[in-house]
Amino acid sequence: MTKTETVRLQGSLRHSLLKMYHSANAGHVACSLSCIDLMIASLIQHKKTTDSFILSKGHAAASLYVCLNYTGEISDAQLETFYKNGTSLPAHPAANKFQGIPFALGSLGHGLPIACGIAKANKLHSKTGPASDSAYAYVLMSDGETNEGTTWEAAHFAVRHQLDNLIVLIDKNGLQGFGTTDQVLGDTADETQLINLGFEVKQADGHNPGEMGKAIEDFKTSKNGKPKVLIANTVKGKGVSFMENKLEWHYLPMDAASYAHAIVELKEKYGA
Amino acid sequence: MRKAFSSVLEKMGSDEKIVFITGDLGFNALEGIRDTMKDRFINAGVAEQNMIGVAAGLAHKGYSVFCYSIAPFITYRCLEQIRIDVCYHKLPVFIVGNGGGYGYGIMGFTHHAISDLACMSSLPGLDCYIPSFTEEVESSLTQMLSAGRPSYLRLGLGRSKPAGLKTFESINPLLLSPQPEMTVMALGPLAASALETISKAGFEKKIDLFSAVKLPFANFNDKFVQSVKASERLLILEEHVSRGGIAENIALSLMNLGIMPKQFKAIPAAGYPGELYGDQNYHQRQSGLDQASILGILQNWLMQ
The missing domain is CATH 3.40.50.970 (Thiamin diphosphate (ThDP)-binding fold, Pyr/PP domains)
Structure with a gap:
C-alpha cells in the first residue's frame, strides 16, 4: 500500500466510522478515531492469517468493525446494523460471530492476559507440532486501561515466559473516562516502567501507519525473548478538530451539524 | 480429594x-x-x-x-x-x-x-x-x-465410595427404598457424611438419599422426583449459603412441577454466628450440618 493509498484509507475508514456513529446516535467516536490508524498499521497492514488480533479496548468496537469490513469479513449490510436491535455488531463486540473477533471484550484489562495465553500456546506448539512461534499475538489496549491490575499480572507473566511473539499496542492519548491520565492515576503506560519490567518498547506517532509499521517490522526481527510494546502516541478524536483532545467526545453522539462539519474536515485532511 | x-x-x-x-x-x-x-x-x-x-x-x-x-x-x-x-x-x-x-x-x-x-x-x-x-x-x-x-x-473432604455404589449421575441416588419415609438430598461430600449417619443408625430402608454432584441438574425429573412424591418429605443439606444454593434451586423446580412436599427443610451453611471460627466440623456444627445434628433431624422426622 502506497503512502497516498494509506492516507486515503485513514480517511475512508474514519468516514465509515462517523457515518456509523451518527446513524446510531452513539458515543465513543473519539475513542475509535484515536486508534484507527494503529489498527490500520497492525490489523490491516501487518497481521498474518496465523496471527491473532485482540481489541482489548472494546469500546472502540466500531474501529474493529470498519477494519473487518475493509478486509471483507463484515459486509456493508451488516455494518448498517451497528447498534440496532438484533445486530451482531453491538457497541462492544459480540463473541462467536466473526473469526476476526476471536475474543469479544469490553470490560477493560482482559485482553493482555488472553494475548499472553495465545502467545504462550504458540510457543508450546512450536515444540510439539509445526513451528508456530512465528505467529504473533497482537493486543490493542488504551493507556487508561493499563490502570487495571491484570496489566501488571500479565506483564510479569509475559516477561517470565519470554513471549517475544507478543506485541502490545498501546493507544496512548492521555485521556481516560473522567480525566486526563495525569489527573487520575498518573502515567501507567510509561516507557521506562515497561522497559524496567523487561519489555522491548518502541514509541511511534500513533497516526502515522508507516512509522508504526516500521516498529512492528523491527519487533518481528527481534527474537530476543522480550515481549514487545508499541506505545502509539495518539490524539483522542484525531481527524476532527472539535473532537481532538476533548473528554466529552468519549461519550457524545454527533448531531447533524457536527456530523456535516466532521465530514467536510475529513475530506480536507484525507481527501476521503 | x-x-x-x-x-x-x-x-x-x-x-x-x-x-x-x-x-x-x-x-x-x-x-x-x-x-x-x-x-x-x-x-x-x-x-x-x-x-x-x-x-x-x-x-x-x-x-x-x-x-x-x-x-x-x-x-x-x-x-x-x-x-x-x-x-x-x-x-x-x-x-x-x-x-x-x-x-x-x-x-x-x-x-x-x-x-x-x-x-x-x-x-x-x-x-x-x-x-x-x-x-x-x-x-x-x-x-x-x-x-x-x-x-x-x-x-472437598474425601471419603471412600462404598463398594456397591457405581453410579455417578447429576442427582446421584445413594439409597433407594420401595416405600421411603423421607427423602434426603445433600450437596457433594455432605452426602457421604449423611450416608454414614444413616447407615450407623440403621435407617437405610426408610430413607432415600441423593447426592447433588453436578449442576445444572440433568436428571431432576427422574428417581429424585419419584422419591419426593412417594415420601412427601424432603430434607436438603448443603455446605453453602441458602441464596443460590441447591435448596433454592430444587424448591423452585419442584414448584414448577406442581410438587409440594408436606414437609420440607433446608439446612444451609450458617455463615459465622457470633463471628467465631473453628475447624470444618465446628462450622458444620454451627450450621446444623454435622453428623449429630443430621441424626437428630432424621430421628425426629422418622418418629412423626
Whole structure:
C-alpha cells in the first residue's frame, strides 16, 4: 500500500466510522478515531492469517468493525446494523460471530492476559507440532486501561515466559473516562516502567501507519525473548478538530451539524 | 480429594493437549503433575485473574486447560474473567477450587467458599461438579474433559465410595427404598457424611438419599422426583449459603412441577454466628450440618 493509498484509507475508514456513529446516535467516536490508524498499521497492514488480533479496548468496537469490513469479513449490510436491535455488531463486540473477533471484550484489562495465553500456546506448539512461534499475538489496549491490575499480572507473566511473539499496542492519548491520565492515576503506560519490567518498547506517532509499521517490522526481527510494546502516541478524536483532545467526545453522539462539519474536515485532511 | 485429583491429573497430563496452571499453590500435592507435564505445567504466580485470561488464550489455540487454586481465590476473585474470557467464548477451561465450603476450617473466612456455587452456577454454559466421594474426582475430571466446555470442580473432604455404589449421575441416588419415609438430598461430600449417619443408625430402608454432584441438574425429573412424591418429605443439606444454593434451586423446580412436599427443610451453611471460627466440623456444627445434628433431624422426622 502506497503512502497516498494509506492516507486515503485513514480517511475512508474514519468516514465509515462517523457515518456509523451518527446513524446510531452513539458515543465513543473519539475513542475509535484515536486508534484507527494503529489498527490500520497492525490489523490491516501487518497481521498474518496465523496471527491473532485482540481489541482489548472494546469500546472502540466500531474501529474493529470498519477494519473487518475493509478486509471483507463484515459486509456493508451488516455494518448498517451497528447498534440496532438484533445486530451482531453491538457497541462492544459480540463473541462467536466473526473469526476476526476471536475474543469479544469490553470490560477493560482482559485482553493482555488472553494475548499472553495465545502467545504462550504458540510457543508450546512450536515444540510439539509445526513451528508456530512465528505467529504473533497482537493486543490493542488504551493507556487508561493499563490502570487495571491484570496489566501488571500479565506483564510479569509475559516477561517470565519470554513471549517475544507478543506485541502490545498501546493507544496512548492521555485521556481516560473522567480525566486526563495525569489527573487520575498518573502515567501507567510509561516507557521506562515497561522497559524496567523487561519489555522491548518502541514509541511511534500513533497516526502515522508507516512509522508504526516500521516498529512492528523491527519487533518481528527481534527474537530476543522480550515481549514487545508499541506505545502509539495518539490524539483522542484525531481527524476532527472539535473532537481532538476533548473528554466529552468519549461519550457524545454527533448531531447533524457536527456530523456535516466532521465530514467536510475529513475530506480536507484525507481527501476521503 | 486433592491427592486423588493430583493422581488423576498425572495420568491425564501425558496428553500433549492439556495444560495445567496453578496460582502458586500445590506444595506436597502437585509435584507429580509438574514432573509429568513439564512445560505444560505453569505456575502463574499469585495472579489469579491473569491465570484465567492466559487459560482462555491457551484454550483458544486448542489446549484443554485446568486452573487450580483455593476455591475462594479462583472463583470470587476471577469471576469476571471466568464469565467473559471463558464462558462467553465457550472455551475448555476447567476451574478447580480446593477446599470448597468450610474446607479450610480454621484458616478462616478468607479461605472459605460458601457462596461459590451461587456465583459459578449462574454463569452461562458452565457446569459445576461437586464430587461426594474421592472416587468421584476421577469421574468428574473425565466428564469435564470430554465435555470440553467451561466447568468448575469443587473439591472437598474425601471419603471412600462404598463398594456397591457405581453410579455417578447429576442427582446421584445413594439409597433407594420401595416405600421411603423421607427423602434426603445433600450437596457433594455432605452426602457421604449423611450416608454414614444413616447407615450407623440403621435407617437405610426408610430413607432415600441423593447426592447433588453436578449442576445444572440433568436428571431432576427422574428417581429424585419419584422419591419426593412417594415420601412427601424432603430434607436438603448443603455446605453453602441458602441464596443460590441447591435448596433454592430444587424448591423452585419442584414448584414448577406442581410438587409440594408436606414437609420440607433446608439446612444451609450458617455463615459465622457470633463471628467465631473453628475447624470444618465446628462450622458444620454451627450450621446444623454435622453428623449429630443430621441424626437428630432424621430421628425426629422418622418418629412423626
